[in-house]
Amino acid sequence: MPTAAVALFTADLRLHDNPVLHGASGGADAVVPLFVRDGGIGSAGFDVPNRRAFLADCLADLDAGLRRRGGRLVLRSGDVVEQTCRVAHAAGARDVHVAADVSGYAQRRTARLRAALAADGVRLHVHEGVVTALPPAAVTPQGKDHFAVFTPYFRRWSATGLRSPLAAPRAARVPDGIASEPLPHSAGVPGTSPGLAGGGERAGRRALSGWLGGGLDGYADRQDDLSLDGTSRLSPHLHFGTLSAAEVVHRARGHGGAGAEAFVRQLAWRDFHHQVLAARPDAAHADYRTRHDRWRRAPREAEAWRAGRTGYPVVDAAMRQLRHEGWMHNRARLLVASFLTKTLYVDWRVGARHFLDWLVDGDVANNQLNWQWVAGTGTDTRPHRVLNPLVQARRFDPDGDYVRRWVPELAGVEGRAVHRPWLLPGRALPGHYPEPIVDLAEGLDRFRTARGLR
Structure with missing residues (x-):
């Protein structure tokens, strides 16, 4: 009997180097690539026009890439746990794959998802090192759960091997009868910045190739120059996961030079902050180290x-x-x-x-x-x-x-x-x-x- 698995996309909206999609595709005859527009994100104030428009581009590009491989993106809205369970049931899936993430909200969502799926006899596979280059717990100081200072973290981070990037799947067969909502359009999002850049994996990979072939060599000297803007501008693609942080590090290191070293250090800063938040989720809203400030109301x-x-x-x-x-x-x-x-x-x-x-x-x-x-x-x-x-x-x-x-x-x-x-x-x-x-x-x-x- 054919088997199916669900690949639940979150902050990993890409086909290349995606352990979630790779795990789901490799362990079943068919895969349901699923994205849920999370109602909880909106109520928490994170669903704002610029990110909503960029997300629409990302979803459209992901769907197009899946269709070129014989599949499609399934889009749902609402509670992620509820919608994922519904899709898994409709597909007859016994496995759901998702990326690990670090915020308190994401950690609670994963725990809820694991419990709800287990009640239906479905296994949840949580993949580390999808959102960041290294998993948050990959390097820790002795006797502690995270590094609180960047320099010693960076030394350990630099000495730790990264996983090898994965190829994009050649095919993505979706089971019949799985309903999807229409994809949103970025052009219809009011309140966006007039100079907002476009999203999507293809745009991200073009930007990365241009950066490696152009600005990276001078990055060490120009990264702080405001007028030249000698930065990569890849941060939106890393945030939405249209680029893999691990792949970006590999490709920058392969390029070599002082610019690559300075750029990789910035990627390590991104991982550093993720490992701090993974250990201290309350730092999203509370002082990590209080100075007993009595801030001015101005x-x-x-x-x-x-x-x-x-x-x-x-x-x-x-x-x-x-x-x-x-x-x-x-x-x-x-x-x-x-x-x-x-x-x-x-x-x-x-x-x-x-x-x-x-x-x-x-x-x-x-x-x-x-x-x-x-x-x-x-x-x-x-x-x-x-x-x-x-x-x-x-x-x-x-x-x-x-x-x-x-x-x-x-x-x-x-x-x-x-x-x-x-x-x-x-x-x-x-x-x-x-x-x-x-x-x-x-x-x-x-x-x-x-x-x-x-």
Whole structure:
């Protein structure tokens, strides 16, 4: 009698190097490639326009790839556990395959799924190392469940072998009679950023090939340059799993050079944050290391920060890039997070929520733990460091090109003067650009006092 298995896609929307699809296809005569639009994700505030549009592209591309192999994607909406059990029953499947994930929500979902399937006599296979390059528990310090400092983690991570990438399946036969909802369309999603990039595995693999053949060699020297934007921009594809982190590491290492080493280090940071969250799921909303902060309630200043109207051009450029593209340069993310949490002394959760509202790569592990790293409540070994936006602008946007690209009011200001427009001759700022909302020295003094550093 023919056998069937379900491949439940989550953050692994790809055919290449997908242990979930490989496991389901290899252990049965037919496979049901299933994606459930999770109602719980929406109620938790993670179903936002930019990620919804990118997801629609990913699902359409995944379905097209499966159809080229004789299959199709089955789409359902609602509770993941309930819908997966229904599909497994309809297909007569005795096995369901899914990727391990690290958030508290994902861990609870997997536990519920295992119990519900077991009650129906169906086995759940949870595959590690699908969402990250290394599984979160692959390297741990002696006597502890996770690394709290990146450098020793990176040493162990670098010395640990990665699994070999898997080929995409040649065929994907789906049992007859399995109903599916229509696929969504990205063009119909209101509220998306006008410069949002397209999603899908084919787009991700093209971007990776272009990166390896172009920008990777200069990455070590250009990764922080705001105007050149010498970054890979692969983070949305890693978030949605249209690219495999393990395959990206393998291919970058195969390319070699200083740029590849610096790039792989950034991929290790992604794994580092995932292993922290796997061990401490509450770090998604609570301080990893409390500093007993009594954050300021400053709604007008926080709104000026969100709108890119702080009066500090490099901060405003970054915040406007976020709204226009649904993406922000990594150096800029650090800069604007430091400005909010330390110069304005506003709770990191305010900034993390805004980022999740707009970032197409908005990821619980990386977003929340990067915000905590900058705020000094996370894993940074220098928790009280403050990034001065003027110093950062001179260093990483020396000619002001990044600012002029995103702050059109200052497009006519030449050279480095664009970073301090309030010092230009005459009292009126160009294009009604705002005065600074805070004096940097006063903000620094307030922060140091609040942290007991005075």
